[in-house]
Amino acid sequence: MKKLKDTVYLLESGRFVNMYAIVHGKSAVIIDTGTPGKANNILDELSAIRVKPCDIEAVIITHAHPDHAGSSAALLARIYAKLHVHKGDLGVLLGKEPYPKPRYAFEKLSVFVTTHVWKYTPPAEALAVDEGFIVPKFPGLKIVHTPGHTPGSLSVLDTESGTLFCGDALNNRADKLTGPLKYFTGDMDQAWRSIEKISELPFNALCPGHGNWIPDGAQKKVKGLLNGRRQKPD
Ligand SMILES: [Zn+2]
Numbered sequence: 001m002k003k004l005k006d007t008v009y010l011l012e013s014g015r016f017v018n019m020y021a022i023v024h025g026k027s028a029v030i031i032d033t034g035t036p037g038k039a040n041n042i043l044d045e046l047s048a049i050r051v052k053p054c055d056i057e058a059v060i061i062t063h064a065h066p067d068h069a070g071s072s073a074a075l076l077a078r079i080y081a082k083l084h085v086h087k088g089d090l091g092v093l094l095g096k097e098p099y100p101k102p103r104y105a106f107e108k109l110s111v112f113v114t115t116h117v118w119k120y121t122p123p124a125e126a127l128a129v130d131e132g133f134i135v136p137k138f139p140g141l142k143i144v145h146t147p148g149h150t151p152g153s154l155s156v157l158d159t160e161s162g163t164l165f166c167g168d169a170l171n172n173r174a175d176k177l178t179g180p181l182k183y184f185t186g187d188m189d190q191a192w193r194s195i196e197k198i199s200e201l202p203f204n205a206l207c208p209g210h211g212n213w214i215p216d217g218a219q220k221k222v223k224g225l226l227n228g229r230r231q232k233p234d
């Protein structure tokens with residue numbers, strides 16, 4: 001558990017995938033659940049800052065990829081809060097719709113890992129949310145639909161702390177801000193339109209699904225990324 005801001009924590013047991021907690025007093029909202037097998041680690045990390053399972057108000061899944069939703073079923077079984085996912089990813093999260101057909105060899109490998117190595121277990125239920133949804137008891141948290149990486153990819157804007165949690169809509173691996181990884185992204189054009197949308201949101205800090213967070217000036221960096229791409233399209 002690493003404190004990023006007064007109310008924002010990074011859950012470190014995700015290792016290569018970031019999970020976050022927003023904590024107001026005793027109440028907490030969790031963003032993403034990591035790969036399968038992390039539910040107990042998440043609860044252990046939270047108990048270190050005296051957040052109990054009954055203090056969790058909501059779990060928000062940025063998108064239904066198994067590195068972010070992998071422990072959602074196990075976590076749901078241990079808490080009272082609901083899982084929140086964008087309606088565009090609900091069917092895949094619940095295991096009722098298949099993953100979109102892989103186009104790249106790399107993506108085929110990830111589907112293989114998901115199915116045979118991680119053994120993703122879908123949660124029994126989740127609440128479908130859409131643009132503008134406000135988390136109960138957390139009026140400063142707003143859901144923003146940022147599709148492209150997956151149809152239901154969402155970001156969470158914390159207007160109180162000026163932080164954007166963007167899932168895989170943006171990456172900051174090795175401190176290099178980029179768009180989502182092409183190999184795992186359903187619609188790159190739509191993903192870049194979502195990055196345009198993100199660049200207009202009011203935030204200073206960016207908490208991505210992979211790589212280090214950007215504590216300051218993150219919105220400007222996103223605009224810079226877009227400008228760079230306009231001059232040198234890929
Ligand atoms: Zn992803």
Ligand SMILES: [Zn+2]
Nearest residue numbers: 065067168209
């Ligand atoms: Zn990811």
